Amino acid sequence: MNTIVLLSAVASVNAMHALTPVRPALGVAARRTEPVMVGTFGKIAALPTLYALMSANEYATHRWYQHEEFNRDHALQRFCQRMAFWLRGRPLRKPDGRNNLIKIFGGGHVEHHAETYDDMSLKKDDRWRKTKAAASLDTDRFRGTAFTWPVTGLMTIQMLPSTLPVFALLGFSLLQTLAILLPGMLVHALVWNMLHPPMHGLPSVPISVGAPGNWIGILRNTPYFRAIYENHQGHHVLGGQCNYNVCCPMMDHVLGTHVPTAVWTKRMRPVPGPDATERWGVPVEPAGVPQAPIIGAGLATEEDLTPTALAC
Incomplete structure (x- = not known):
């Protein structure tokens, strides 16, 4: 009987040990299971760092690829x-x-500049439509102005060689870095598509094509939108030779290619009136941005119908 009681007690003890969770011993073994934690500096620096890297990527892509x-x-x-x-x-x-x-081929961006007047509208007259530059844009309903999903994916891939090592130095893991980068690139695409196609008189980008900029259309009445609109106006007025940043202004200031509004407005060319030539649409713009002079009815010449010069 005593033997049975003893065996029952041993069995009970063994069962309790089996049900009791094992706690890791203090020391090296416990530290190995702890996730890597991002320090205070990393948390504070994450968003400014991502913005700086996005500004650099946007600048390099726009200047050296799109403008060839x-x-x-x-x-x-x-x-x-x-x-x-x-x-x-x-x-x-x-x-x-x-x-x-x-x-390299810049994806039709140089041709887009050839089609743009200084009021940001896109010409559509018969003479222009017969050129190779115009024909090269006809395959794209947004005529080279929109960030499609493939373009957004390409921009994201371009960000990886700089973002991954920099964020690793800040203490972020791969998944943590992607959790910051991917939403950031989506916001960039939304801002680009909110700004670029409508400012050239083209329709809003649907979600089937790219990030739908009209989701954040309320920003069109903000100082930020007016600033990036005017910045891109200057880019076109000066023939694509300055103001390469679009959504993330910074690198133009660092590299000395930023031209302020007060300077480039003096170079705005008069544009033909509605009577002189057909356009793809009316630009969507915030109130108070600089306006190109309008040539009076019946006064536009052939030279006036030539859009802003190509960047070359």
Whole structure:
């Protein structure tokens, strides 16, 4: 009987041990299971850092890809030429001795500038519609102005080489970094699509095509929207040679390519009146932005019908 009681007691003790959760011992083993925590500095610096990286990415994409400035003879171009020579044997010189530049296509953005008047409307007259530049934009209902979902995805991928290591230094894990980056890129696409197609008289971007900018259309009456609108006006008026930031102003100020409104407004060209030429639509703009002079009825010449010069 005593043996049975003893065995029952042992069994009860073993059962209690089995039901009792095991607590990790203090020390190294416990520390290994703790998640990496972001420090106070990392938490404070996260959003400003992301904004700075987005501004740099936007600037580089707009200037060197969309405006095809990569195609010119500069240090980055020469570096890429040498890499292509070492890796693929691509000649540095053409047979006639000229520099064998690497050329990229800017996705129709240069052609978009050729179509834009200084009041931000897009020309649509028969003479322009017969050009190769106009025809190249006809495959896109937004004529190169919208951030489609593929473009947004590409911009996000471009952000990874800079964002991942920088945020790792701030103490963020991969998932934590993506949890900040992906919403940030969505907001960027929303702002771009709120601004860019409507300011050129084109319709709002539907969710089937890209981030629907009209979701945040209320921002059109804010000082922020007016500031980025005028900044992009100046970009067009000066032929795409300045004000490369669109949604995230900063890098233009750092690199000396920002031109203030008071300067570029002096360079605005008169635009043909409604009687002179057809347009794709009426620009959507905030109140109080600079207005291009209007040529009087019947006074527009062929030269007046030529839009802002291409960036070249």
